[in-house]
Amino acid sequence: MQAKAASTGWYMEQWRRWAPLAVLAALCVLVSLFNPNFLTVGNFVRLLNSAAIPVVLCMGATFIILMGSIDLSVEGVVAMTAVVASLLVANDITSYSIGLAAAPVAILIGGAMGFLNGFVHVRLKTPSFMTTLGIGFAGLGIATAVLGGLTVRIADPVFRSLSLGRFLGIPMAVWIALAAFLVALTIQQRTRIGRWIYAIGTDEVTARHAGIPVDRTRILAFVLAGLFYGLGGVLAAAQFGQGHALISQGRLFTTITAVVVGGTALSGGVGSVVNSVIGVFIVVVLANGMVLMGIEPYVQQGVQGLLIIAAVSLALDRSSLAVVK
């Protein structure tokens, strides 16, 4: 009896581990059946390129979701850092032209917004979804207010090459996303912060009793997330060659969908940045497939919404939840 229960648990665990990858593979097969153009090198590079910014954003969001919290400030921070970066490089509004140095500045500003999120959430003890909702909207407001509703155009080809330049035939954005992934993976696997984030997500009370500095870890995780969003903002500005608040539209949705579809549980403690990369590819392949099939682009958010619901309901270990708010 016990052996049977244990083996069902084992199967469940294997299923949870491999399901996202299986979904991705099935999706690829399905799309290529509909449209053979899917399996071309050109389309593959296009897929990688459209996955780059979501991967960077997901690296940050994964740490937050692993703690069982949520970060709804993605769009606000991305918009704000994209606008800051575009105003600091050669552009048609300000006279600054600090070139590539704009990237670290924008990333640090992202980190500062993350710190604000974490600090308010931990010190004022406000739920993370409310805190990040408010601060995220503030970020969007800053992005719009700085420009007064205008759009700033970037006139710095070197900065733009951060996204558009190519190395070995693959856009720079993809290499940067790869680097971001490796950094996130190292943090997750090789540092105490990574371990602590899992511990907090699994059982915060026990983690606290075990002497883990929970508050500091939480704040640091939000700072990390902000730094990744800042990098995402820089890449977005470099890719589109302009900065405005709308540059981040829809990114929160894609980010959360990807993290959740990848198999990271919203309840915390289960998942990894590797899952999130798989999740990003599920979302990107699906979007790409819909374009190839000629489905209207506005349908995508609806499909992503359904994906979130499906993924969360499959992944969540609901036996542990007595009350769902």
Next chain:
Amino acid sequence: MKAQIQTYLPVIFLAVLVLLVGAYDPTFFSINNFLQVTADTMTLFLMAAGVTFVIMIGGIDLSIQAVASMASCILAAYLARLGILAIPLAVLGGAIAGLAGAIVSTKLRIPSFIATLAVSGVVLSAGYWFSDTRSINIPPDLSARYLSWAVGETLGIPHELWVGFIVMILLSILLQLTPFGRLIRGIGAQEQAVIASGINVDRIKLAAYTLSGALAALAGVVMAARLGSGSPTLANEFLLPAIASIIVGGTAITGGVGSVWRTFVGALIVQVVRIGMTFMGVSVFAQQIVFGFILVAAVAVTMDRSKLLVVK
């Protein structure tokens, strides 16, 4: 005494704000201006009024702005063909969206903020589909025939105000005087106790979210009537002020405590703060920054921390 002051703190806050703005610009003090300001606040109040029920049970509805936009599209797209029936159709669409969020949240046991966020993606797509991705104008003759109940004046009082008052009275009765309202407050205060007493909590929750969707849709209809068009992005930028209205009014995010008149006062506070900032020359864009921080501050002040062992 302290509890008394805390109960009426939002009202006092509103009065102080009105005095401040009035001191800055004396023309603010006129019956007509007060009526106009309150009428302008009613779409915000309608959007927030339904969500109040959801927040009272300790949940949240992040789909309201997508729902209001979709409702405006349904109204504008079908007004010519269906006439007055387009209005209940739009409200029904909102109610279905609210119900969908509730079913996802309660039956699949998904936290409400993620369930309603996911549903809002679907609703947004639906809005684009109904409107064919455009903004649809409502011809003035149709508007005069079917939507005059939402714009215009009777007895010197703007119609938006009548709609808002009627909704406030009906919802207040529902929340304060009916078994349904008592259960809403019970679920917010101590859900497990309500479950233990044998009440079908899920049904009450479904009703609360459906109400929230229907009222967001009604807000979308009134918005479309005022602007003379429907569009899939009509109610963008309304989510934050709507939630801020509820929290600033003194309804706690942790559930159990709150009322509809609080949301009414909260919406007025948001509106007067907005007017005040405009007087002081704060740009419309920058106002969102202030609202973001007001929201966080109000959540911090009103929430009941004894209810949460761990704040996620």
